[in-house]
Amino acid sequence: MAAVTDPCMPHDAIDRTKNSYPINLSWKDIDYSITTYNKSTKSFDIKQILKGINGQARAGQMVAIMGPTGSGKTSLLNVLAMRCPIVKGGDLSGSFLVNGEVAKEKAFARLTSYVMQDDAMFAALTVKETLMTAAHFQLSSKLSDEDKEKYVDSIIAELGLNKCKDTIIGDAKTRGVSGGERKRCNIGVELIKNPSCLFLDEPTSGLDSFQAQSVMGALKTLASNGRTVVASIHQPRSSIYAMFDQLLLLSEGKLIYTGNAHDAVEYFTSKGQECPALFNPADFFLDVVSPDYRSADLEKESLGRIKMLSDSWEATAITDVEDVELATKNAEQNEALQNANLGFQSSWFRQFQLCFVRSFITTKRNKVATYGKVIASIFFGLLLGALYSETSYNQKSIQDRVGILFFFTINQTFSNMFAVLNSFTGDKIVVERERASNSYHISAFYSAKFCAEIPFNFVGPIVFGTIVFWIVGLGEGDFWNFCVFLVLLTLVGFCAIALGMAIAATAPDVEAATAFGPIVVVLMILFGGFYINIESLPVWLRWVQYLSLMRFAFEGLCVNEFKDLVFSCDDVDVGGACVETGQDVLNRLSFTMTVGEIMIWLVVFMGVVHVIAYHILEKKKRSYQGFNGGKKLKQVSGKIN
Numbered sequence: 001m002a003a004v005t006d007p008c009m010p011h012d013a014i015d016r017t018k019n020s021y022p023i024n025l026s027w028k029d030i031d032y033s034i035t036t037y038n039k040s041t042k043s044f045d046i047k048q049i050l051k052g053i054n055g056q057a058r059a060g061q062m063v064a065i066m067g068p069t070g071s072g073k074t075s076l077l078n079v080l081a082m083r084c085p086i087v088k089g090g091d092l093s094g095s096f097l098v099n100g101e102v103a104k105e106k107a108f109a110r111l112t113s114y115v116m117q118d119d120a121m122f123a124a125l126t127v128k129e130t131l132m133t134a135a136h137f138q139l140s141s142k143l144s145d146e147d148k149e150k151y152v153d154s155i156i157a158e159l160g161l162n163k164c165k166d167t168i169i170g171d172a173k174t175r176g177v178s179g180g181e182r183k184r185c186n187i188g189v190e191l192i193k194n195p196s197c198l199f200l201d202e203p204t205s206g207l208d209s210f211q212a213q214s215v216m217g218a219l220k221t222l223a224s225n226g227r228t229v230v231a232s233i234h235q236p237r238s239s240i241y242a243m244f245d246q247l248l249l250l251s252e253g254k255l256i257y258t259g260n261a262h263d264a265v266e267y268f269t270s271k272g273q274e275c276p277a278l279f280n281p282a283d284f285f286l287d288v289v290s291p292d293y294r295s296a297d298l299e300k301e302s303l304g305r306i307k308m309l310s311d312s313w314e315a316t317a318i319t320d321v322e323d324v325e326l327a328t329k330n331a332e333q334n335e336a337l338q339n340a341n342l343g344f345q346s347s348w349f350r351q352f353q354l355c356f357v358r359s360f361i362t363t364k365r366n367k368v369a370t371y372g373k374v375i376a377s378i379f380f381g382l383l384l385g386a387l388y389s390e391t392s393y394n395q396k397s398i399q400d401r402v403g404i405l406f407f408f409t410i411n412q413t414f415s416n417m418f419a420v421l422n423s424f425t426g427d428k429i430v431v432e433r434e435r436a437s438n439s440y441h442i443s444a445f446y447s448a449k450f451c452a453e454i455p456f457n458f459v460g461p462i463v464f465g466t467i468v469f470w471i472v473g474l475g476e477g478d479f480w481n482f483c484v485f486l487v488l489l490t491l492v493g494f495c496a497i498a499l500g501m502a503i504a505a506t507a508p509d510v511e512a513a514t515a516f517g518p519i520v521v522v523l524m525i526l527f528g529g530f531y532i533n534i535e536s537l538p539v540w541l542r543w544v545q546y547l548s549l550m551r552f553a554f555e556g557l558c559v560n561e562f563k564d565l566v567f568s569c570d571d572v573d574v575g576g577a578c579v580e581t582g583q584d585v586l587n588r589l590s591f592t593m594t595v596g597e598i599m600i601w602l603v604v605f606m607g608v609v610h611v612i613a614y615h616i617l618e619k620k621k622r623s624y625q626g627f628n629g630g631k632k633l634k635q636v637s638g639k640i641n
């Protein structure tokens with residue numbers, strides 16, 4: 001028997017036209033349902049999403065999954081890609097074979113790629129940078145950088161991206177490549193690992209007719225080179241429809257037709273549904289299988305027609321599926337398929353380096369945010385400095401000093417936390433895709449992200465702190481005091497970044513993260529020791545102060561500022577109380593820790609938050625529903641487990 005090689009390794013870094021591991025898929029009796037508990041009727045509702053779906057996809061063919069909206073196209077594509085998300089009450093059954101055998105989920109994932117409907121890429125990277133990064137993650141470290149570049153260039157050429165290879169991807173805020181080029185780049189990312197089988201969810205959505213044709217043309221070329229291409233598609237123009245070899249038509253989760261795409265018109269004619277001359281067959285099929293809810297009569301008529309068509313198809317004997325299974329059983333090849341290299345392609349340090357450089361470039365290219373922060377810091381530093389420039393050592397200056405130190409605490413927490421909230425939450429979409437293709441260990445991404453955030457988020461607050469410190473004359477203008485002040489600001493910033501990462505890791509999207517972030521900050525401000533004395537907190541609520549980053553940040557800055565200060569009593573009315581030393585101020589604020597103890601506390605706080613954030617992120621890796629092996633529904637006293 002020939003040695004088993006890694007099917008994902010590009011055999012020739014320049015010529016990508018060969019695919020030596022053809023994949024044939026066959027599936028039978030796929031049922032997918034979701035059961036939910038209906039509180040108003042106090043009963044279980046079963047939503048049948050897919051019912052009795054059969055079909056096949058052979059190497060070298062392009063298969064279209066078509067149907068009206070909500071007919072189950074994406075669900076079926078997820079099932080066939082073995083990426084059906086586990087949902088509460090979900091039940092998946094049926095048989096799904098890869099080259100005639102039951103596939104291992106991880107090995108199958110290594111050999112296949114899934115292009116999601118939404119393009120998940122970093123907006124600030126160019127097309128070539130995006131593909132090169134994917135190449136470094138996905139291709140064996142045994143390949144030289146030059147070979148990887150040649151490999152990427154061949155994909156760029158294959159997808160017709162040469163013209164825009166040095167243009168950034170862009171997003172809603174920054175103009176980048178066109179919609180079609182972005183879609184093709186997204187496909188290119190998924191082609192890097194030289195998949196034998198490609199799944200695409202609505203690859204033409206959002207594209208004009210010409211761009212859709214160009215994207216589908218590129219996919220047809222891939223299929224002609226021996227790959228299996230399965231795409232869900234909404235309303236292809238007739239020239240795109242003509243590219244498909246197989247059609248799988250769904251309506252209401254049921255099969256209406258599956259087989260040769262070019263025989264479909266004839267099949268529908270045999271069922272009394274004749275496609276008018278010069279009519280796009282794809283439009284015709286959708287007209288025939290779409291439920292029409294405009295009136296009761298139309299609804300009845302359309303649902304009756306759909307039922308007739310699905311019943312007719314159910315009665316059709318399927319023999320082709322068995323043929324595919326038998327024809328494709330090849331022990332040697334299947335051994336290679338089942339033993340695909342499932343590990344990471346690069347070392348942990350290389351993964352860290354790639355993630356760091358990518359995060360760094362992404363932030364650096366956001367010039368408005370990066371330079372804007374520094375300019376705003378200089379402006380507000382000078383403004384605040386001017387505002388507090390008359391601060392002396394009398395009694396009134398105590399309030400000024402306490403106020404400005406609490407302002408520093410809020411500023412350092414807010415600016416660092418919110419910068420991370422936005423960028424980290426956005427990155428998570430790309431990370432999810434990259435984790436699905438086993439690009440890197442999540443710890444490499446997490447630590448790289450933290451390190452890459454530091455330089456950009458620190459310049460502003462440090463510039464701001466330096467200006468205000470010297471203009472106001474904090475810490476009696478002592479240089480050592482200034483150094484401790486900067487170390488404290490830096491540590492608080494580290495903690496705020498960690499907190500931002502934890503919130504972003506927990507939140508499902510940017511909106512949720514930016515809604516939840518201020519709530520956390522407001523709670524920390526309340527327990528920060530400025531608005532209410534720590535000793536005045538109700539005993540049963542005092543523990544909350546230990547969760548407040550601001551409480552310790554504020555105490556640290558106050559101790560550093562006040563511990564050696566002496567105040568004059570010149571501005572105290574006769575008989576009024578005078579606070580003579582900084583230690584008295586600290587006593588009144590109930591601050592008893594030393595700067596060293598606070599620094600240790602901040603480091604511990606940061607460590608604990610990082611551990612929590614990392615574990616949340618780690619746990620969020622999507623897992624997918626297995627066939628038949630999926631958890632069976634247990635219905636216990638009104639609950640679904």
Ligand SMILES: Nc1ncnc2c1ncn2[C@@H]1O[C@H](COP(=O)(O)OP(=O)(O)OP(=O)(O)O)[C@@H](O)[C@H]1O
Pocket residue numbers: 034047049067068069070071072073074075076087234
């Ligand atoms: N997790 C879920 N919970 C409840 N219903 C679901 C879930 N996933 C899918 N569905 C339902 O299953 C049906 C099929 O959804 P699916 O997204 O597969 O359809 P589609 O044909 O891809 O639709 P579209 O063309 O609009 O994207 C829809 O009615 C959808 O609401």
